[in-house]
Amino acid sequence: MRRIQLSIKNKLIIYFLISILLPTTIISIIFYTRSSEIITDKINLSIVKNLSSVESILLQKLDSINDFSVLMALNPELQHIISSPQPDNADGIIDEIVKLDRILDSYYLSDFSALTKTALYPKLFVVNRPQYKNVNITDKVFDISAVENQKWYSQLPNQLTIVGTDHITMFGKKIQTMKIAKKLVALRAADMAPYAALLTTDIDANFFVDLLKNYKITPGSSISLLNADGDVLLSSDLSPDGPHSVKDSEVIRKLVKDMHDQAEQSHMDHIDGKPMLISTNYIVPLKWTILSLTPLNEVNIEQKKLNQIMVFVIVICMLFALLTALVLSGNISKPILALVKSMSTIEHGNFDIKLRYRKKDEFGILFEQYKQMMEKIKDLVERLYVSEVSKKEAELQAKDAELKALQAQINPHFLYNALDSINLYAMRYNVPNISDMVSSLSNFFRYGLSKGKSIITLNDEKKHVESYLEIQKMRFGGKLNYTLDFPNDILQCLTVKLILQPLVENSIIHGIQKVEGEGWIRLSVVKQGEKLQISISDNGAGANVEEMHEMLDFESHTSKSFGTRNVNERIKRLFGMKYGVRFYINEGGGLTSVVEIPILWTMEGYHVEDGIS
Template identity: 40%
Template sequence: MIINTLKSKFLLNSLYNVSIRTRLLIYFLLLVLLPTGIITITAYNISSRIITQRINTSLENDMNTVEANIIKEFQTIDDLSSYIYLNPNLTYILSDTPDSIKAQIFPKSSADIISELSILNKVLENYDFSNLNTTNITPKIYMRDKPEYNSYSFSDKVFDLGRIDTQQWYLSLPYRFKYSVVGLNKIKEDSGHKYTILLAKKLYALKDINISYAGLLTIDIGLDDFNAILENIKPTPDSVTYVIDNNRNINICSDSSALGKNINDIIPAFSSVDLLNEKYGSFNSSINNEAYFIAHKKIESIGWSIINISPRNKLYGILDTFKAVMYMGFFIFFIIGILMSLFLSENIAYPIRRLAKSMNNVQNGNFDNTLDYKRNDEFSYLVDTYNLMIRKIKELIDKLYVSELNKKEAELKSLQAQINPHFLYNTLDSVNWLAIRNNVPDISKMVTSLSDFFRYSLSKGRNIISIADELNQVNSYLSIQQIRFKDKLDFSFDISHEVRNYLTIKLILQPIVENSIIHGIEKTGLKGNIIIKADKKEDLIVISVIDNGAGADIEELNALLEETTRPSKSYGIKNVNDRIKHTFGPDYGIQFIKNEGPGLTVTITFPATNSLDQK
């Protein structure tokens, strides 16, 4: 229930409050882009998974090849060590241990020692390496309990075991006949140092009954052969391959500066990889703010691991190209979808918008704006019915408006016809002379103002008069009211000279001034003041009637002007507003404005014109 309520509110507040054209555009875009987006994302994910799987398979195969070549290299060296080990001269010397009976009966002289060193040195120098891929190897023999060897230095390949028997790598060698891969070894040379991979093999006195431990054979293998193995198998030109030992120290790589370093220092993310239990794995990582694909494989037989680091953008070049093509395709579909959606939504919403615009024009009083719709679809019936309705409404309004206008004109003319102008003027003139003769100036002034008021009001039957005559008429009216109220009413005019000769309809100011006196000033009981201003602003005449009366509700007064029925109050001002709109158009008329101080301001706006038809 709550979900349905929230869903309903969301749809009402977001989707249903926009235009039909916008909703249609959204529907069409969703219809086109949603399936396209789903298909594009699905295709990319499937392609990414397939390409990643192929990359992993390719890298694993490459690492298997590296592993096989390294093991093969070690096996070849082991064969060489076995060949040296089984040399008869070496076997004889190994069996002639210090513990043997012969050695105890016949101690060795210096000549014997030198001869023995010479034989061992020759054994190591004359080994057959025709079946090897390289000659970059250095064999050495360390004989057990041969301290006398230290007195002679003509051989750099034969030593006493005491030289190395305290080193950690020696102490950790297993008790077995098979070779042991010690790891990275640093050899001092005349030109400096060089790194090798050290292999060791324990030697036993095979002719001795006890087969006692007699010495150690070591072989240093140059890194060039191993680097060649790594260089020949590279997924990308910028790929780097490392071979690390079980302590994660780098033993083999093309960059000599990285030799001996811990791989975790180069690839921090590698510290979380379990090399003991994970035979093969891969992951993405960032190194120096660049993305890399890292794969690793364990060499089970020696406990080392192979690590390959490849730039992801080059390794996934095909996937990136496919992604770019998909993005371009999606962008093209997006543009086509927008264009199609715009076309379809516009095609459907266009007649609705035209109908709404026409309704707005009708609302503003323009009933001559009928729709011309040439399509033959469902909207054609709607438009035809709407046009027929507008024509009928216009006919009814014209009949009603003309009837009401004729009625008002008849009322005005009937009122004017009831007064005999000549009789009225003569009578008022006689009263004026009597007032002057009896020295009563107030009566004379009132009679004169009243005579002028009627003269300007009748205007010889004309409905169109100059603004100057309209101002004179209201001046006469205010003069009469000033005599009536004595010192409680003042009035003044602020009239621009250029507006006096423009035309207006008569009797538009007097009802407003009368309303200001009766409903504004009289209610306060204070001295009233009325200011009448007239000015020309661009092509408009603006006349303002300002009072300091009691004021009123501005919104209510302005609303009364828009009522279509006859109001119960302010009928005179409503009549003035209707006559102005009828004569000059619906954009003109009266407006009430609240003063900053007491009272109201009534503005009358109509076009500045010097020619108007008499109506």
């Protein structure tokens, strides 16, 4: 199959479009996913806040009703009646009922409902007043037997309690209400405040329905109040008197129960085949649940609008990118083709080129450099020859360099052979101390010389300083103790040769020797980002850190500071000014020298004449 050949202009157009289309697509997908999550989370947060607001208003309403009930319970005339025994005659019974009815009317007519911002309908059920059943002059005062057979009455606690929804008739109109009950005690009775009456307060349910409607997050969402059994008491999407699709839904009850068990406030699920965002808020004092159902298609309306705008912007950007690619590819390919044409003439030996490009851009620089290069090539072709004298001179210099390198190797080998002979005699005559010292000294020189290399591995540097410490240990005995902590994973890192031994020598001479008792030196290596920090700590006499840092100044030339300054200069010269040696005072006494070098596995990019790369 013949391979399709594309011109550089077409390739530039394709590459440019891909470079625009690919990131734009990725960004669009990420933006769509993330924006959907953000919008859903924000709506979910708004729903949670709305449900919390509904809870707060409901609890405030109950507090107001409780204040109303307490105020009524403390009414002196009402307390006098419920604390007294039942009158003996019918006139006394009627007089009590009239007074109680007037008391209830006085609170209702005093517009106490303005405090709660909705209508209140109080009723009183008095204990031990069976004769009240025979008097039908009010719809607010009754004997307790009127409610004793109600299911909720047997479970009624002493505090203010929401009984549930109910219906009352006012002015010939049936009104759905939320009924709240509170037991009243006779404070003036001879007994210890016996149960004397039951006060119920009916609140117009339209208040709760309007409250739920006001906190709907979308037009199609609904908010419902569920009791402890999961039954819907009131809802925002239909009138209180009408049927409600959630009321008999076992699916909703199960979802709410599962969310309560898992302590979830929000959950996504399908109801009647429609995806819904389900949110709940549990009212602990009431043991009620506020349930919010929000269709996901309404949640994503803003997302859909945003997607349409995004698609429109992407199409415009692609058209603009295509136009830009055409112009840009033409400006790039035209000078390149001119340069290719010029090169084809050079193949035939014609170095007299004529290129015209008037723009002062990169192509202009390239054309100018190309012309100069061709002129130089032409000149070199005309003058190309090699001087025999220069060749011989170069050969002599190379042989001289080889001779010097050979001589540099002879002296270390002679030294190693001599030390090995001393070690052999020490072992033959059973003098282990001399043998150990000679072995350490041999290792010290071997690692120190490193075959003439200036760059070695951290492992070789460790062995070199360890040999030095072994020799000093034999010299000082128990006065000198040392530890080395070098992680295995950094032993093959590269470093400048002889950077640790001078610092260890300073710790011994200027630190350990100047104090009484046992001395210790600890060497440790840690990684700090792209750096290695090599610490040499001692418990010696310490030093003035400021003077030590001044000593590292290039202008300081005291013989005392030569070794340390040399280490610092070599590190900075090779690796840069941000590396080198620093000094710190130890809290328990002594000094810590810290060497910072880069973590390197190869010397590529660094100029090293005799190192490894």
